[in-house]
Amino acid sequence: MPSSPSTPATRAEVESVLRCAEPRRVPLFLPAIYEHKAWFIGSTPSAISRDGSLLARALLAEYEAIGPDALAVGVDVYNLEAEAVGCKVSFYEGTDTSIPGIKPGNHIVHVGDDLSQARLPNPQKDGRMPVNLTAARQVRRALGDDFWLRGAISGPFSLAISLVGAEALFLACLDQPDWVRSVLDYSGRIIREFAKAYIDAGAELIVFDSQASPELLSPSMYEEFVLPVTQELVQWSATQGIRDLPLIIGGNTTPIADLLAQTGANNLLCDFTGDFDVWEQTCRQHGRSFRRNISPRLIETGTPDAIYEVACRELRRGRNVPGFIMGTAVVPFGTPTENVVAIKRACIDSASW
């Protein structure tokens, strides 16, 4: 089994796929690796998430081991913005490989708070934003300008959950919709500060908003609360020179596929539980590229051959679909490298079909 991955896509090739123009002979491969980055350097998620140089080393090790067509700077991707304005993140020490997070009760915004003057972060010094910015700069320097490097930012709804707490925010969606709009507006302002700093550090962006998934929120609530603020974020990003923006919502998002396409983000996610056919149709109609995932459990525990087979199946379905991208669900910490490389190998082999 060849284990040396092919040359990563150039920026022009990436753009071409994301904008549904020329397909790439070897389909783009964008694995979702966050906490698992630590594994490549024998470290832990908590350690790499608090040290910019260590995080950069982990990113470069991921690049070497897997050969992805893009990297995402970020480990515990939903915590950075909330932490920078005061939420406490719990870390794990020593060899504990658990993933840092905000525990219930450590949220700082209360339903009804006036947020018009609420604090915005200074990304150069607040929380761990400087860690990610350092890593972004170092990786950019190491890999040059032609590589698609993205800084992870939260989507407005997910950040609002980190700030307020899930249950309080969900109840407020029904009890105090205007206030929810104000917290989403505040979230948007925080996110833009972080996004600007990433762009200055030489990275592009990738938005994570899994808390707005239909597993939690109804499509009509997505449309009412999340769509407008996401459209705003996408439009604002374009004014900052970011024309290609991935919007990542895990889980089965088929019921909101059309709404996601309406956000304007041009790279969407069809998780392994999503309906491929509906997604294909929606993305063709709106001219959006989409990433198809493979189950994290399979990637973690399957054999490379079994994973290769599933990847080939997905690649066959996607081969004539404009903007099709091969991906993975969030790769669990400790997944054997050969399991992820099996998917890359399937991408390379599919070029000769």
Next chain:
Amino acid sequence: MTDYAHINQLLYEGNAREVERLVRAALEEGRPVDEILNEGLIAGMSVVGEDFKYNVLYVPEVLVAARAMKAGMAILKPLLVADAVNNPPRGTVIMGTVKGDLHDIGKNLVCMMAEGAGFKVVDIGVDQPVEAFLQACREHNAHIVGMSALLTTTMPYMKVVIDAFQQQPDLSAVKLAIGGAPVNKMFSDEIGADGYGPDAPSSVEMFLKFVSAR
């Protein structure tokens, strides 16, 4: 005249104030506490559970209904406690998310629906080590221990908890149940759990089976 269907509907809509008012009115009318609980609140919450299972309702609507249920329960609880001989809780359930895992939305829904079905629920929170499950189980003399995990990397910890329980002779009668999106029946059998709940309503049905088999 108490109209339980109306209370069910108000609970479904999450109208806490009206549920509370009608529960009081039912008591004033002399309806038995357990009847109000079962026909007014538990029956209403079970419709909510079913509709959630089939994506008619989403998490926010379930939370708002659970809040209405709690408002009604707050009035009944002191009476139920005072009359514990005739209205014992259906059983005691310890619920927690296992070590390393901070997801609690699903677990909390299971807690709410189990309470809604008449169980005493002790929620030990997220990121809980095996010792916390053992201690809570002993302290509350629980019949069921429910574990939640949402990450494939934290699922194996459920086995750590199950193995530990199996080594405690005094806890051999406790039923061990698991749930969470990445968990399935096969995994549950593999690690020796007594049961697996794919969603909150099915979990409550499983708990009921556990206690009725006692």
